[in-house]
Amino acid sequence: MRRTWAEVDGSAITSNTRLLKALAGRAELLAVVKAFGYGHGAEPAAEAALAGGATWLGVAMVEEGEELRRAGITAPVLVLSEPRPSAMGAVVASDLRPTVYTQEGVEAAAEAAAAAGLASPLRVHVKVDTGMHRVGATPEDAFELAKAVAARPELHLEGLFTHLAVADQPERADHTVSQVTALQQVADRLAATGVRPDLLHAANSAGLLAHPDSHLDLVRCGITLYGLAPAPALAGLVDLRSALSLKTEVSFVKPLAAGEGVSYGLSWTAPVDTVVATLPIGYADGVPRSYGACGGQVLVGGRRCPVVGTVTMDQLLVDCGPASPVGAGDECVLIGRQGDEEVTAWEWAERVGTIAYEVLCGLSARVPRLWS
Numbered sequence: 001m002r003r004t005w006a007e008v009d010g011s012a013i014t015s016n017t018r019l020l021k022a023l024a025g026r027a028e029l030l031a032v033v034k035a036f037g038y039g040h041g042a043e044p045a046a047e048a049a050l051a052g053g054a055t056w057l058g059v060a061m062v063e064e065g066e067e068l069r070r071a072g073i074t075a076p077v078l079v080l081s082e083p084r085p086s087a088m089g090a091v092v093a094s095d096l097r098p099t100v101y102t103q104e105g106v107e108a109a110a111e112a113a114a115a116a117g118l119a120s121p122l123r124v125h126v127k128v129d130t131g132m133h134r135v136g137a138t139p140e141d142a143f144e145l146a147k148a149v150a151a152r153p154e155l156h157l158e159g160l161f162t163h164l165a166v167a168d169q170p171e172r173a174d175h176t177v178s179q180v181t182a183l184q185q186v187a188d189r190l191a192a193t194g195v196r197p198d199l200l201h202a203a204n205s206a207g208l209l210a211h212p213d214s215h216l217d218l219v220r221c222g223i224t225l226y227g228l229a230p231a232p233a234l235a236g237l238v239d240l241r242s243a244l245s246l247k248t249e250v251s252f253v254k255p256l257a258a259g260e261g262v263s264y265g266l267s268w269t270a271p272v273d274t275v276v277a278t279l280p281i282g283y284a285d286g287v288p289r290s291y292g293a294c295g296g297q298v299l300v301g302g303r304r305c306p307v308v309g310t311v312t313m314d315q316l317l318v319d320c321g322p323a324s325p326v327g328a329g330d331e332c333v334l335i336g337r338q339g340d341e342e343v344t345a346w347e348w349a350e351r352v353g354t355i356a357y358e359v360l361c362g363l364s365a366r367v368p369r370l371w372s
């Protein structure tokens with residue numbers, strides 16, 4: 001009933017996946033579909049990526065993996081951080097691959113596998129902290145944990161991996177090289193004891209685009225699948241197509257006289273007589289309250305128009321300019337193209353002082369996602 005929606009083009013995700021897979025060479029591609037598929041919808045995003053050649057899926061939470069299974073998706077799913085011990089039963093029940101980086105994690109995974117009486121060992125990935133300092137075991141601890149995993153009959157060491165902290169900053173390539181080297185050193189030490197994980201992995205989207213040495217056996221792509229560069233500095237390296245457009249329709253139009261203000265606080269006043277349109281989308285949908293103050297624009301009638309005044313919970317205001325022919329029901333674009341103009345998630349992000357990831361993940365559940 002409310003005319004506000006996000007259009008998602010599944011064929012863009014499929015074609016992006018194909019391009020990324022080609023860049024990855026012999027490495028497999030894991031499609032990261034955490035956080036509701038970066039705001040697009042996890043299950044259809046997973047299907048679209050698998051259709052484009054992804055062979056793995058990655059999620060942040062066990063619950064997200066369960067959702068994929070409920071949707072009938074059977075591809076291998078890696079939970080990217082260590083599940084709580086009490087969640088390992090659910091990991092096994094949904095045939096997910098846990099990440100582990102503590103003794104307790106290894107114990108819990110082994111116990112859950114034993115309790116379920118699995119026919120084959122539970123496949124786990126050990127995460128090494130090589131410098132991001134978020135989660136993961138130190139290289140020394142990871143070496144011991146990986147040996148412990150390999151020694152347990154209930155477990156199989158399927159992966160050894162790390163996560164890159166500055167792969168999107170080409171000028172800091174040294175740090176990325178040192179992270180990949182540290183991972184490789186753990187793998188080499190393990191190999192010397194006869195332990196060989198099936199898959200060594202490090203690259204995120206930025207690693208794939210900018211650091212060929214990080215590709216190893218598998219690359220984990222998120223943002224690029226959805227058609228956006230991980231950072232403006234890495235834009236244009238591949239011909240990605242952004243998958244999501246955010247649209248709404250004008251709900252109300254009014255003339256405003258010079259000097260009249262709009263919205264809470266009346267923080268913006270019309271400099272000249274003008275026409276202001278009301279759009280039925282607000283911060284409860286994911287548009288920051290400050291989007292007008294920081295220069296945000298929306299497309300109306302194929303033209304860029306500034307958001308004015310404070311964005312409210314459910315509505316925002318747009319200055320369409322003097323004598324604008326805008327009318328109720330006109331389509332407006334907050335992310336995407338209209339005519340010759342385009343507002344990208346990166347443009348929005350840079351105005352607000354964030355990154356495209358946060359813009360996409362910030363689109364709330366009440367915005368319907370229309371897939372085509």
Ligand SMILES: *Cc1c(COP(=O)(O)O)cnc(C)c1O
Pocket residue numbers: 032034080163203204205206220221222223224230
């Ligand atoms: C989110 C995430 C990714 C994907 O990162 P992108 O920059 O979106 O490609 C890869 N690996 C891990 C561990 C992650 O948490």
